[in-house]
Structures are given as C-alpha cells and as structure tokens.
Amino acid sequence: MGGGILIVASRAPAARPGHGGTAERPVRAGWAAPYARLLASPDTRAFLLAGLLARLPAGMFSISAILMITAVHGSYALAGAVTAVGLAATAVVAPLTARLVDRYGQSRVTVPAAAVSVAGSLTLVLCVRYGAPLWTLFAAQLATATAPNVGGMSRARWAHLHPGPSAAATAARHTANSLEQALDEVCFVLGPVLATVLCTSLAPQAGTLTAASLLLVGALFFACLRRTEPPVAPRDGSAPSAAPLRVPGMPPLLTAFLATGAVFGALEVVTVAYADALGHRSAAGAVLALQALGSGAAGLAFGALRPTGQVGRRFAGCAGAMAALMLLPLLAAGARSLPVLAPALLVAGMATAPAMVTGMTLVQRLTPPDRLNEGMTLAVTALLGGIATGSAVGGWVVEHLGAVWGYAVPPAAAALAATVAVAGAAAAARPRT
Template sequence: MPQPNRRDTVLLTVTSDTLVAADLGPRTRADDRAGDREKGPYRRLFAVPGARAFTAGNLVARLPMGMLSVSAVVMIAGTRGSYALAGAVTATGLAATAVVAPWIARLVDRYGQARVALPATVFAVLGSLALLLCVRHDAPAWTLFASYAATATTPNTGGMSRARWTHLLKGDAEALHTANSFEQAADELCFMLGPVLAAFLCGALFPEAGTLVGAVLLLAGVVLFTAQRSTEPPVLRRAPARAPFRAPGMRPLLAVCLATGAVFGAMEVVTLAFADARGHGSAAGVVLGLQAAGSCAAGLLYGAVRPAGSARSRLSWCLVAMTALMVLPLLAAGLTGSLLVLAGALLLAGMATAPTMVTTMTLVQRCTPEGRLNEGMTLAVTGLLGGIACGSAVGGWAVEHASATAGYGVPVVASATALTVSVALFGRPGSGRSNRSPSGR
C-alpha cells in the first residue's frame, strides 16, 4: 500500500456534522521563522528562553553605573568641602578602571561569568563601603583614593549581557542587531536615571545614601544576573592566542570609541558651564537628560528596523549623521543663547549617538576572537571612558579660555575625527570599499 507523503500529510475526519482538517506535516524552521516575524522584533527577542531573567538582573546591576561617581562627588564635596578632592578621587577610580577592567573581562572569558563577576563585584562593593566609612569618619585623604580605586574591579555588566545575546542569537544577525540596540538604549536609560537618583538620595536622605544604595543595587543585580546559568556563554578550554587588541580592525574601532567618548565628555562639561553661566545651573541635569532620552529613543527605533548594507558602511553613515547633528547645539548656543532651544538641539543631537554606538559594538563583536568577547567589549568601553575623560578636559579648557558657546565646537571636532577614522579605514559610505572584510557584513 503506498504511503502518504509525510511532508504534506493532511488528516480529514468527521465529527457530528463538522468536517475537520488537520495538517500533520512536520513544522520546518522556515515555518517557525515566518511565525516569529509576525511578532515585533523586541517581542521575538525576549521570547528567547531565559532572556527576560538575565536582562532584569543586568538592568538592576547596570543602574549604579550612573550613580556611583555622582554619589562619590556629592558625598566627598559635601563633607570635605572640596570639589577638587572629589574630582581627583573619581579621576583616580576612572584611571584604575581603565587598567583593571580588561583584566577582569579576560578572567570572565577564561573562567566564566558567574565564577569571576560575583567575587569581583563583592570586592568592588567593599571598596564603595570603605569609601563611605572613610568619608563618614574623616579619614585621611589618601584612604579615599585607595578605597575608590578598589571599585575598579566592577565587572562590565553591559558587556556580559551583550556576550549572552551573542551566544543565544548566534547566526541571526537581525536579532543580534535588535539586541545590541536594546542594550545601548538600556545604557542610555541607566546613565540618564542614575545621576538623578543619586542626587535625590544624597539630597533627600544623607550624603552617603547614593553610594550605599548604589552598592546594594550593584551586588543584588550581579547576584541575580549570574544566577541565570542557562544563558551563560560556555567557556572555551583554550582561549585563542590572539588578543582582541591585536585583532584586525580592532584598533581603529577603539579609536572611534575614543573619539565618540570625547563627544560625550565634552558635551556634559560644556552644557553644565553653559547653564551655569545663564543662572540655570540646576537645570543642566534635565537638559543633559534630554540628550540621553533622544539617544535611548533612537536606539530602540534603530533596533526595530532591519539593518541595510554592511555594518562598516552603516558606521560611516551614522558618524556622518552624528557630525551633522552635533552642529545643532553649537548653533543653538551661538545664535540664540537660549537654554530651552539648546535642550531641543541636544534632544536631536542625541538621536545620532545610539545608532553609532550600536553599530560600533556590532563591529567590535565581529572583530573579537571567539572566546574573548567580554575582553573585546570591555576594551571598547575602556576606549569610551578614556574619550570621556579627554573630552571633559578639552571641553573644560575651551570653556575657561574661550566660552561655553565655543566649547560646543569640541563635540563637533570629536565626531568629525571619528568619521575621519571610519572613512580612512572603511572608505566613504556607499563606496563599496567597506564590503571587503568579512567582519563588515
């Protein structure tokens, strides 16, 4: 007796007065993908088993990243009466992070997120608590530097989250694009809400409240995040010999990160000075928050659309847009002098930063050797932090020696520098040269 075709088997049966037809053929992966596409990109993303759990823990752990430095400045300046001391302590912590963070990330890649991130976080939290106690009990100034430097062991929670997405979405470039966009939007949200929460806690409760709450949130978030073992990337028994820094294409991308960080650092310092010069210093946080809000919204929107062209070509286009939009705050400050107009200009300018960072991080992921992803992502973050420090210094110099309005030229120059590096490496947008490397898919 001939067997029916199993791929197109249909069962017909009659129940009472109803004819029932059922397709018994096996579902294919194409069928599954077609069904998934009926959902929105973010619904598909968080339908991945375990995604919601590790994301929730990671967001809790990431919020203190925008709290701890602000809390330290408010706490030290409020009790010691010296912003110079507060700035020097936080700068020391930033320098220590630039040295220690890649080393912590290398250990995470080698031994796993749970085995390294949790003890590293505990050590960092102890550093924050030591800083709190030293400030509270009027300890010598050198103890503040030593305590805050210990917080440099804080793991790169954003990089670990991106590493999980890369592991879970391997081979699905479109879904990974959405995941990277979400992660960048989450970064912007945390850096927007973190300083506001820190300032509120320190002002409404006591000067040490921001540091204390930030330390508790960091530890709780990392505990929740590392407890999700089912989504943790596997550890390679033998890490590749090539370090991420030496990988082809990585160093120019780090230069782009450095220049992009300078945009952020300069914009913050110059905006604070501009608002203060017009007697509205307390409104500077809200104005900067609008820039972060624009970036957050653009990041989510960017993740909802299907990427077109190669990632390298997209990076050049994003940098073109960022350079053009960074002119808006300069024009708003120079032509109107209005803080309200400047706020609108910063909202628009911020919309170019998230797509730029999403595309940069995508290329960093592709350039990083397998098994060293956390280290590669942390190098990119270290480049951003270095750029923020440089941008803050140059922006402050421009404000002091010229004016706050002239200071808005620094972000324009920094973004143009990032664009120049991108064009020199990948070619002009749409030139076709960016498609030569497989990492530029």
C-alpha cells in the same frame, strides 16, 4: 584580583531561549516585533532585568562619591581627584577582569569581582564618615575598579544566543545591541538623578550605599542565570586566539570609540557651563536628559530596522551622521537660550545611539569568540577614556573661549570618529579567520 577569588561552580548546559521547557510569549506584529521575538523567552527577560540592576550603579557611583566627599570635606578638587583615580584604575583593571570572564566564565567571575568593588565602596564610605587620612580615600576608590562590565557580558550573551552570519541572527544581534544601548541611556539618565536625590534628601552616604547594594544584588542575580551564559572555550592546548587589540580593524575602531566618548564628555561639561552662564544651572540636568532621551528613542527605532550592507560601512555612515547633527547645538547655542538649545540637543542625541549600536556590533564581529568579553570591555574603556578627555577639553574651551564655543568640541570629536571609521571600514569588513 586573581585565581584565588574565583568561585568554582558546576556549569549547566547552555540552552537557547525558548528551549528546554521554558515558555515563550506570542510575538506581536508591528515595529516592536523584533523586540517581542528577542524577549519571547523568560530566560532573556531575566538576564536583561539582572543586567539593568547591575548597570544602574554605573550612573550613580561618581556623582555619589562627589556629593559625599564635598559634603564632609568641602573640596570639589579632592572629590574630583578621587573619582579620577577610580576612572583611571577602571581603564586598567576592567580589561583584565573581562579576560578572566572569558577564561573562567561569567558566573565564576562576576560575583567575586562585584564583591571586591562593593567592599571598596563601603570602605570609602567609612573613611569619609570617620575622617580617615585622605590617602585612604584614594586607596578605597582603587578597589572599586574591579566592578564587572555587566553591559558587555549581556551583549556577549546575545551574541551567543544568536550566532552566525545568517540574516536572522544578524538582525537579532542588531536589535539586541539597540536594546542594550537604550538601557545604557536609561542608566546614565536615572542614575545621577537617583544618586542626587538620595545624597541630598537622606544622607551624603546614601547614594554610594544604594549603588553598592544594587551592584551586588544585580551581579548575584545575573550570575545565577546560567542557561543563557556563553560557554567557556575549551582549553585543548592549542594556541590562544589573538588579543583583541591585535585583530585587524580593532585599533581604529577603539579610536573611534574614544572620540565618541569625547562627544559625551564635552556635551555634559559644556551644557552645565552654558546653563550656568545663563543663570539656570539647575536646568542643566533636564537639558542633558533630553539628549539622552533622543539617543534612547533613536536606538530603539534603529533596532527595529533590518540592517543592510557591510557593518563597517554602516558604522562609518552613522559616525558621519553624528558629526553632522552635532553641529546643531553649536548653531543653537548662539541664541543664548535654553529653550532653543534643548530641541537641538534632542535631535543631536538621535545620532549617537545608532553609532554606538553599530560600533558594538562591529566589536562583536571582529573579536574572537573566546575573548568577546575582553573586546567589549576594551570598547567601554575607550569610551570612558574619551569621556574624561572630552570633559577636560570642553572645560578648557569654556574657560578660555566661552560656553558657546564649547559646543564646537562635540562636532570636532564626532568628525574625528567619522574619519577614523571611514579609514578603518575596509579592515573591519574583512571576515575573521
């Protein structure tokens, strides 16, 4: 993936929502007022919808590939290996794709990157369908790593539309990040359900084909919305901004994201194992959905509040609350009852969204504006790495100590995130120079 696949397109002048002749909706009073103000312009509503279409496949691709490969080859080991290779490739390629976005603009990179990823998914379908050699499955999955981080680009648009340190801009970015986090929860709840229904009801390939179609359509829609796109920083020969990894405060912040991802990965694996041990494996999805529901609801409520204090300290406090509430599933698991565990997961989930929202706000604050997409993608990459690590550690604990003790992994990972957040709060609070 390089300059040869970039699409040259003219750039329309950047405009704030509500300017340039677009009509706005009247703002309502009440707790939803911050969201009404945020979405008053059709421009913002449009890119939010496009981003949702392009992000939904993120919750579909892995489970679709697993169901498709196991339906044909009958091997969960092969399916897991193929998806793991794709995840590892994404961890390497995604920051490079984001760097291209920062250099050339969202509209010029999003569609080519999505097209390469979709081509990889279609190739995987064909290789599985027609019995190609097994190495071709891994090769096809490698190409899917170019999928653009539309969630990060959407957050970058909000940061562009509401710049500066003013109280109003800070509150708007806080609300926008909360809304984006709620949408992420929706995608990772509905995505696996939709993929499972398609693969089991229609055909093993249906989930991957639908996800690829949604990604391409969503990317095209998103790239066409030029009015809200952040402008590319002019290349005037001056020294480039520091890489996000070299910005003070970013390494500990990314470590905290890695630990937070481990919370999610461990919860998923341990909950499936716990439900299976009780003879209710099919109910695991519904129980996990409660955790995501709690997170999404808390994220929306959190976004309606006006943030106060230094964002680094807020992040440390939210991570600490997450560590405390993650003890609830561990305590509830001792009852060996899903009806007891379910509300504990619901409440525990309410701590994850505020931590994620505040963490993403901190990423926006620390990252140089001309490398914002790269910074956002590094955060997502850290989360993915944490999910993979948490899944592996949670699975090991379940295998050797039992499903109940598996629930000790999420609070331990959350405590690590809180510790790192506290240690990095001072560096994160320093203003960018």
